[in-house]
Amino acid sequence: MSADSDPVLEADGLQKYFSQSDGIVDRILGGGGKVKAVDGVDLELRAGETLAVVGESGCGKSTLGQTLLNLHAPTGGTIRYRGEDITGLTGGSMRPYRAELQMIFQDPLASLNPRQTVGDILAAPMEVHGIGDSSEDRRDRVRELLERVGLEARHIDRYPAQFSGGQQQRVGIARALAVEPDVIVADEPVSALDVSVQAQILNLLEGLQDEFGVSLLFITHDLSVVRQVADRVAVMYLGEIVETAPVDELFETQHHPYSEALLSAVPRIDPDARGGRIVLEGNVPSPLDPPTGCRFHTRCHRVIPPADWPADQPTFRRAFTLRNRVENGEIDPKAARRRLEAEGEPAGDEAVADHIVDTSLPGSVDDLPPEAREAVETAIGLLVAGEDGEAADRLAAALPSPCTDEVPRLVEPSRGRTAACHRIDPDAPGAPMADD
Numbered sequence: 001m002s003a004d005s006d007p008v009l010e011a012d013g014l015q016k017y018f019s020q021s022d023g024i025v026d027r028i029l030g031g032g033g034k035v036k037a038v039d040g041v042d043l044e045l046r047a048g049e050t051l052a053v054v055g056e057s058g059c060g061k062s063t064l065g066q067t068l069l070n071l072h073a074p075t076g077g078t079i080r081y082r083g084e085d086i087t088g089l090t091g092g093s094m095r096p097y098r099a100e101l102q103m104i105f106q107d108p109l110a111s112l113n114p115r116q117t118v119g120d121i122l123a124a125p126m127e128v129h130g131i132g133d134s135s136e137d138r139r140d141r142v143r144e145l146l147e148r149v150g151l152e153a154r155h156i157d158r159y160p161a162q163f164s165g166g167q168q169q170r171v172g173i174a175r176a177l178a179v180e181p182d183v184i185v186a187d188e189p190v191s192a193l194d195v196s197v198q199a200q201i202l203n204l205l206e207g208l209q210d211e212f213g214v215s216l217l218f219i220t221h222d223l224s225v226v227r228q229v230a231d232r233v234a235v236m237y238l239g240e241i242v243e244t245a246p247v248d249e250l251f252e253t254q255h256h257p258y259s260e261a262l263l264s265a266v267p268r269i270d271p272d273a274r275g276g277r278i279v280l281e282g283n284v285p286s287p288l289d290p291p292t293g294c295r296f297h298t299r300c301h302r303v304i305p306p307a308d309w310p311a312d313q314p315t316f317r318r319a320f321t322l323r324n325r326v327e328n329g330e331i332d333p334k335a336a337r338r339r340l341e342a343e344g345e346p347a348g349d350e351a352v353a354d355h356i357v358d359t360s361l362p363g364s365v366d367d368l369p370p371e372a373r374e375a376v377e378t379a380i381g382l383l384v385a386g387e388d389g390e391a392a393d394r395l396a397a398a399l400p401s402p403c404t405d406e407v408p409r410l411v412e413p414s415r416g417r418t419a420a421c422h423r424i425d426p427d428a429p430g431a432p433m434a435d436d
């Protein structure tokens with residue numbers, strides 16, 4: 001495949017929100033929240049390539065894959081297949097495209113009808129899409145397909161449960177190929193399988209892709225799988241694509257700090273390779289209420305300090321972590337007081353505030369620049385006095401960052417690569433740090 005080949009499937013500003021109005025989250029929050037599972041994705045899958053979509057669990061990968069195939073009605077944006085707008089097509093109007101756009105699922109057994117033989121499972125979509133002249137012809141094609149995916153043709157009348165997990169996934173692959181598709185979205189196709197079987201299925205997919213010229217969107221959380229199968233990678237975080245790059249380039253350099261953190265967790269062959277594992281702050285925020293500005297700012301180890309910050313960036317990150325914890329309501333002065341009391345320690349307001357600073361600020365407060373230190377101590381005092389909003393405002397004023405205020409643009413740091421981070425955008429607010 002060529003990196004410059006035409007896009008087969010394109011997303012432009014694609015959004016998929018799920019309504020929570022009937023769910024438990026609604027009852028807790030008291031409002032009809034929207035889970036912003038996919039939120040403004042631009043992406044193109046090019047002819048014959050394998051594009052991996054990677055990111056942590058819950059970042060929206062599956063929803064993106066399913067929305068691209070119109071299995072979910074998109075909330076916004078457009079989807080084009082070979083230049084034709086197919087956004088939101090359903091039923092009969094989607095039928096001409098359905099055969100071209102196929103899906104392979106993570107759990108092969110759950111996606112195969114247990115009461116049908118594999119022969120029937122594979123022949124049914126052929127019949128729907130008018131492939132094969134007769135049922136005998138389709139049965140011959142099914143036998144060929146079974147052999148092509150490494151199964152035995154004589155097992156055509158077996159039921160899915162009579163196959164092993166790896167064999168069931170081979171049936172899933174055969175079913176996708178049965179209608180001679182142009183695009184396959186494979187959603188974690190090997191993550192339910194034993195490691196030894198994973199490699200066989202990945203090899204099979206690669207071989208079939210070359211043979212059939214299919215474009216593959218490969219969804220996975222596993223970067224070692226990405227390296228084996230992908231030509232390009234799109235890194236997803238909280239409903240957005242934060243970086244795209246050819247796979248080898250992404251493993252060499254990362255422009256987005258989230259990609260950098262993901263890649264830092266991949267075991268290196270060379271034990272002297274530079275850089276240790278980057279441990280991100282906190283948890284993935286809720287897609288019901290994603291952070292402002294850059295969605296990654298709450299966890300980003302490279303969050304940008306204000307231009308007049310008098311210390312280094314890691315010191316800012318420490319203070320900024322406390323800011324986030326206060327903003328997110330993660331600090332509970334009452335619990336801190338109870339703990340001190342239980343330990344027989346002094347538990348007056350001042351002691352509680354000191355305890356919170358000690359336990360919620362990474363590192364020592366003494367290492368902060370004087371103004372930041374004063375802001376931290378004042379803010380925690382306010383928090384202990386029950387003035388949560390005031391506390392958060394005080395910290396936001398003392399520890400501002402362009403990352404909380406401005407949504408980063410997707411820029412092209414080099415040909416064929418994109419990333420959305422203020423640090424690589426020459427027009428972005430905030431000065432990159434010398435030690436960055």
Ligand SMILES: Nc1ncnc2c1ncn2[C@@H]1O[C@H](COP(=O)(O)OP(=O)(O)OP(=O)(O)O)[C@@H](O)[C@H]1O
Nearest residue numbers: 018035037056057058059060061062063064221287
């Ligand atoms: N049908 C649905 N209704 C409501 N929320 C949903 C629905 N499907 C997914 N979500 C939510 O959308 C977000 C993205 O989920 P999605 O499954 O797409 O992520 P993912 O990256 O594929 O994760 P995983 O790898 O765990 O499957 C999650 O917060 C999830 O809870």
